[in-house]
Amino acid sequence: MDIDSKLDNADVKSGDEGSSSMQVDSKGTVEEKDELTDSMNKLNVEASSSGQMGHSFRRKPVIIIVVGMAGSGKTTFLHRDTIKYKEVMKQFNLGPNGGILTSLNLFATKFDEVIQVIENRADQLDYVLVDTPGQIEIFTWSASGAIITEAFASTFPTVVAYVVDTPRSSSPVTFMSNMLYACSILYKTRLPLVLVFNKTDVAQHQFALEWMEDFEAFQAAMRSDDSYMSTFSQSLSLVLDEFYKNLRSVGVSAVSGAGLDAFFEAIEASAEEYLETYKSDLDKRRAEKQQMEEEQRKHNMEKLRRDMEQSGGDSLLF
Ligand SMILES: Nc1nc2c(ncn2[C@@H]2O[C@H](COP(=O)(O)OP(=O)(O)OP(=O)(O)O)[C@@H](O)[C@H]2O)c(=O)[nH]1
Numbered sequence: 574m575d576i577d578s579k580l581d582n583a584d585v586k587s588g589d590e591g592s593s594s595m596q597v598d599s600k601g602t603v604e605e606k607d608e609l610t611d612s613m614n615k616l617n618v619e620a621s622s623s624g625q626m627g628h629s630f631r632r633k634p635v636i637i638i639v640v641g642m643a644g645s646g647k648t649t650f651l652h653r654d655t656i657k658y659k660e661v662m663k664q665f666n667l668g669p670n671g672g673i674l675t676s677l678n679l680f681a682t683k684f685d686e687v688i689q690v691i692e693n694r695a696d697q698l699d700y701v702l703v704d705t706p707g708q709i710e711i712f713t714w715s716a717s718g719a720i721i722t723e724a725f726a727s728t729f730p731t732v733v734a735y736v737v738d739t740p741r742s743s744s745p746v747t748f749m750s751n752m753l754y755a756c757s758i759l760y761k762t763r764l765p766l767v768l769v770f771n772k773t774d775v776a777q778h779q780f781a782l783e784w785m786e787d788f789e790a791f792q793a794a795m796r797s798d799d800s801y802m803s804t805f806s807q808s809l810s811l812v813l814d815e816f817y818k819n820l821r822s823v824g825v826s827a828v829s830g831a832g833l834d835a836f837f838e839a840i841e842a843s844a845e846e847y848l849e850t851y852k853s854d855l856d857k858r859r860a861e862k863q864q865m866e867e868e869q870r871k872h873n874m875e876k877l878r879r880d881m882e883q884s885g886g887d888s889l890l891f
């Protein structure tokens with residue numbers, strides 16, 4: 574498979590507080606679509622049968638998967654693009670969504686290498702930031718997005734940073750839809766989630782903290798926003814109230830760098846939480862899956878043995 578991977582040149586740069594961070598950069602150019610499909614299928618099979626792609630768990634570095642709506646400032650936060658998906662779009666003659674999904678697939682097929690590069694540098698790295706496309710559903714609901722997330726989460730402590738465009742979330746309805754999105758990501762990935770209110774240089778995130786802490790304040794804001802109000806949105810805000818209890822939130826500016834200390838503190842706390850709660854849950858789910866596969870294998874073997882006995886071993890039909 575002809576993928577021009579720049580993983581060996583993965584950019585390691587010093588992060589805040591003297592710690593190191595790394596951005597994974599992979600540029601894909603592929604000639605054979607079929608090969609890509611084969612490779613994806615192979616990876617899927619390997620990922621589900623071995624469970625963890627042959628890597629053992631390490632406590633360092635912390636992987637931060639950065640997600641959020643288009644334009645919320647994810648890439649600015651990381652300072653560069655992860656996948657040159659425009660190149661892929663040109664290669665395959667695809668629209669933006671197809672381009673992004675294919676980039677993700679390319680990334681997923683080379684994922685063993687990504688993990689390997691990070692493992693080799695584990696001692697020098699405290700954090701690895703992973704950029705994702707603004708079309709959130711492409712990452713969170715595609716097979717390759719799930720494979721990437723699971724591969725990270727089974728090898729390193731992994732947390733999700735959900736970036737919010739603060740100035741654009743000042744209306745209660747927009748705020749609520751953004752939070753529901755974050756909520757669905759929390760449930761889908763089952764990873765600790767940090768809400769990152771970005772662009773605080775333009776608008777402070779104080780209003781968001783108030784709405785999250787005080788259900789009544791949010792309800793009052795909803796009532797004053799005459800664009801939309803119903804018992805349905807009232808019920809949703811009750812759901813969100815529960816969701817807020819399970820996460821940390823910080824305000825940052827990707828442009829000025831304000832709030833980064835608080836961000837890394839929240840990441841550290843979430844990584845601890847990952848080790849205490851999520852890791853054991855993940856191990857349990859994996860063990861259950863393996864046991865089920867083992868039972869299925871035994872069942873199949875037993876069936877085969879019985880069939881062979883019945884047929885006397887000489888006229889077995891496959
Ligand atoms: N004022 C201000 N502008 C910001 C900040 N962070 C990002 N921006 C601007 O917001 C716009 C979008 O930023 P990106 O980093 O491209 O957003 P993204 O989330 O990566 O967008 P997609 O990749 O399309 O999902 C750019 O014009 C940035 O300059 C910030 O902290 N403050």
Ligand SMILES: [Mg+2]
Pocket residue numbers: 647648649705706707
């Ligand atoms: Mg971006």
